[in-house]
Amino acid sequence: MFSEESAKLGVTYPKGFQAAGVKAGIKKSGNLDVAVIYSDREAAVAGTFTKNAVAAAPVHVSKAVVATHTARAIVANAGCANACTGAQGEADAAAMQKIAADALGCGVQDVIVASTGIIGQLLPMDKVEKGIHAAVKELSPHGSADAGNAIITTDTYSKAGTTSVVLGGKEVRLGIIAKGSGMICPDMATVLCFITTDADIDAILLQEALSEVMEYSLNMISIDGDMSTNDMAIVLANGAAGNPKITEKNADYEAFKGALLALCQGISEKIAADGEGATKFITIHVKGANNFADAKTVGMSVANSPLVKTAFFGEDPNWGRVICAVGYAGVPMDPNRTTVKFGGIPVYAEGVGAAYDADALRAVMTAHDIVIDIDLDDGAAEATVWTCDFSYEYVKINGEYHT
Amino acid sequence: MFSEESAKLGVTYPKGFQAAGVKAGIKKSGNLDVAVIYSDREAAVAGTFTKNAVAAAPVHVSKAVVATHTARAIVANAGCANACTGAQGEADAAAMQKIAADALGCGVQDVIVASTGIIGQLLPMDKVEKGIHAAVKELSPHGSADAGNAIITTDTYSKAGTTSVVLGGKEVRLGIIAKGSGMICPDMATVLCFITTDADIDAILLQEALSEVMEYSLNMISIDGDMSTNDMAIVLANGAAGNPKITEKNADYEAFKGALLALCQGISEKIAADGEGATKFITIHVKGANNFADAKTVGMSVANSPLVKTAFFGEDPNWGRVICAVGYAGVPMDPNRTTVKFGGIPVYAEGVGAAYDADALRAVMTAHDIVIDIDLDDGAAEATVWTCDFSYEYVKINGEYHT
The missing domain is CATH 3.60.70.12 (L-amino peptidase D-ALA esterase/amidase)
Structure with missing residues (x-):
């Protein structure tokens, strides 16, 4: 369309x-x-x-x-x-x-x-x-x-x-x-x-x-x-x-x-x-939430985390920062039921890091477009949030003296 | 003490x-x-x-x-x-x-x-x-x-x-x-x-x-x-x-x-x-709020704004980003009654930018310790939030590949 x-x-x-x-x-x-x-x-x-x-x-x-x-x-x-x-x-x-x-x-x-x-x-x-x-x-x-x-x-x-x-x-x-x-x-x-x-x-x-x-x-x-x-x-x-x-x-x-x-x-x-200084386009799908607002809150918590955004700039598959941002979103979640995938590859499940193929995950992290899937396994609602990474260029664009 | x-x-x-x-x-x-x-x-x-x-x-x-x-x-x-x-x-x-x-x-x-x-x-x-x-x-x-x-x-x-x-x-x-x-x-x-x-x-x-x-x-x-x-x-x-x-x-x-x-x-x-990569220590005093929670919310909204933080890294007296972050904090505020000062120097009042001595303001912005005063002129409550700026070094520290 x-x-x-x-x-x-x-x-x-x-x-x-x-x-x-x-x-x-x-x-x-x-x-x-x-x-x-x-x-x-x-x-x-x-x-x-x-x-x-x-x-x-x-x-x-x-x-x-x-x-x-x-x-x-x-x-x-x-x-x-x-x-x-x-x-x-x-x-x-x-x-x-x-x-x-x-x-x-x-x-x-x-x-x-x-x-x-x-x-x-x-x-x-x-x-x-x-x-x-x-x-x-x-x-x-x-x-x-x-x-x-x-x-x-x-x-x-x-x-x-x-x-x-x-x-x-x-x-x-x-x-x-x-x-x-x-x-x-x-x-x-x-x-x-x-x-x-x-x-x-x-x-x-x-x-x-x-x-x-x-x-x-x-x-x-x-x-x-x-x-x-x-x-x-x-x-x-x-x-x-x-x-x-x-x-x-x-x-x-x-x-x-x-x-x-x-x-x-x-x-x-x-x-x-095309976010300021972006080198990555990140799509965050949240599902398994009790309602759309909760799913959006979780997605935005991850999207707004400077630590998640700088990790993706560094092509670092740092699922710890993602699950951490899910955890402090203020939405009820069970760490043991929540799963996180990067580019379809499970990186966090059952409360711990998941075993993954390092080469396959590296291919995901070095691509321009990256999809993060977060399943709260608690309800039927979902939401999709779009964001980008946080780069040196972002700091440069916004730290330059304009006035 | x-x-x-x-x-x-x-x-x-x-x-x-x-x-x-x-x-x-x-x-x-x-x-x-x-x-x-x-x-x-x-x-x-x-x-x-x-x-x-x-x-x-x-x-x-x-x-x-x-x-x-x-x-x-x-x-x-x-x-x-x-x-x-x-x-x-x-x-x-x-x-x-x-x-x-x-x-x-x-x-x-x-x-x-x-x-x-x-x-x-x-x-x-x-x-x-x-x-x-x-x-x-x-x-x-x-x-x-x-x-x-x-x-x-x-x-x-x-x-x-x-x-x-x-x-x-x-x-x-x-x-x-x-x-x-x-x-x-x-x-x-x-x-x-x-x-x-x-x-x-x-x-x-x-x-x-x-x-x-x-x-x-x-x-x-x-x-x-x-x-x-x-x-x-x-x-x-x-x-x-x-x-x-x-x-x-x-x-x-x-x-x-x-x-x-x-x-x-x-x-x-x-x-x-000593925040990661910090080059500035920023104290945000919010007063004139209806209650402590509102004052804190306004202070945190400013403290968490990447655009405010990168502006201070760039020593840019960008009061527009500060008043903008006050405006979207979700706390009732009147843009025409709110005032903003950097280092005691009024930069925003009566809904517009205030005239200031550029040399004096430059001295404030180039110092390591900077105080932002925000007066909502609406109540008696106040709060103080401490933060730092957002630098290239922050991106470097957090964008490095650790795993």
Whole structure:
């Protein structure tokens, strides 16, 4: 379902969407830094936002748009997070929204605003304004790649994906662009996730689907356990596919939600694999838990352990650190029933280390993609968490003096 | 109260205690690795232990000793944690206890057992046995330094301290040795904390005092957020000071608890400052919280943020990462009322970055000891957390292939 070919089209894969990314001079690197995504007709909108009490100005502005249930466009910049910027920051986010609305000829409350980059600095509004005008002029059905590149910061590449599903005989398309890298507000990070679809769906159901899908996709990533002030996932559904409008939780709703989940899980894997300084992509499957929350807690405890992450950087099959992180997760577990596997090879069982083929385990540990299986043998629930290792490069990226 | 001079005596500063540390060949380095601490008379005992569900065998054995309320000795080894070692590990911990009891001529249930080092490996019992016999022969009133060195792993130095308090006209002494470094079970870490005192105090009250003091000292340290399978704090009180026995929560109890707190806070600062790979010692004061738990949660959220820790390694006054970690701590906070200071210099106030003298702030950030003050301006409770930065060396220490 996650097509690499159509993924080049990203958010312009669904009918009726255009996008653009331009260089406005906000990033010190001079790279693309202002993105606009535009629907040629009114779209249902849904969004999920950072739970950080210190939310950035664009989060406040965009929450108000989502509350209206409809939108037409997304305007985003990288290089400056417009976070911890006080009343001026709120005014700047509102100005960014109005500039885009005027340029696009739509209402102010039709424009979602997002920012990512350095915290505590004011937006250079002259550059932002010129950038938005330039991006609106360049809007095209082939602009998704530029838009994707305009929202990245320390990401080493732009993440995009597409999928489709047939609803009532009509092909419904979905596209996504996202950025990740560090999970955080710091100088250079945030998760931004913009999804477009030509599905016709009620905005309330769209919100329910997005909120549920996020629990099993973006919220299952951990790079460093930090939560940004600017995190935002937005979906615009413009109905251009002409499917029978989804107004209840019927089979079409479930099929759409499934497609949305596949799209978001695919992008989650890409974000985790491109974590700051990552040399390994680690998938943690937890099963045998009493409920999903417990399974997720165990997976996140392992994913957030600096000692687990540095061990995988060192290609060290250190199951002791993994079972230790399982043990302190705060979830009831029996050390004698829990098993741990690396790449399918049992390394811990019945309370002790398991005998293993050292060559086979070395092949697992030296690969880029590593799967950790943890079975608590206590219930039927499971969860999957995606993470990466902790390298010298992570310390370098985040220990450099930016200010 | 925390005397550096008498600290050389550590756990043998209180009357009636002897200690020793010997080389038994358990550590690959060949350094001291078996310690014994001995009281010449029966002592009240109290202990706090790791909450990790995957607790090591010596933790189980020592919990049973603490349940009897009396003990005479502590036997400990470094180089092998005897964790995740199954039934054989339990038998080995019990054997270690019996070997020491026989050599000391006391009961089996009088001996506390502790181990730290590599997880998942069985104790080399022949070496352990010879080491215990050698240590018992070397017991002396000047053996605390050797005992302290015999329990360290990746610590760069042994931690010790002493203090005293006059109770009912009698000088009551307290001594401590401890190890820290990583907070974890991994190959090479664990917090072990052994306290001796010649106070005469009821064991139940001793336990209450220890449990309360731990909440404000050892439990306020974070190196990397991991919790070891082997963590243990033990206090032996042998009554040799001849003070009026403390049997109720009177002024003597409060004075004794205060001395115990000073001792444990002093050692906590040393453990945090010697965190694996640490180049900075960071004290985080949180005030203006509604209760202690909230204040601690905020402090720990900041202390555990890899982005905060790498910023301090880079001497980057990145208040954005600090306020971000405050924001996602899960404690109610108003970004516009919260203030953050580095080394007494306001860096964040009224929702935005504060103007500061760059030279003065640079002097703060380049110092080894840095204080972060966070005022939530919402209540009267406060808490202090100690941590360190996150360096290349941390990744190196923990990313090296040990197995």
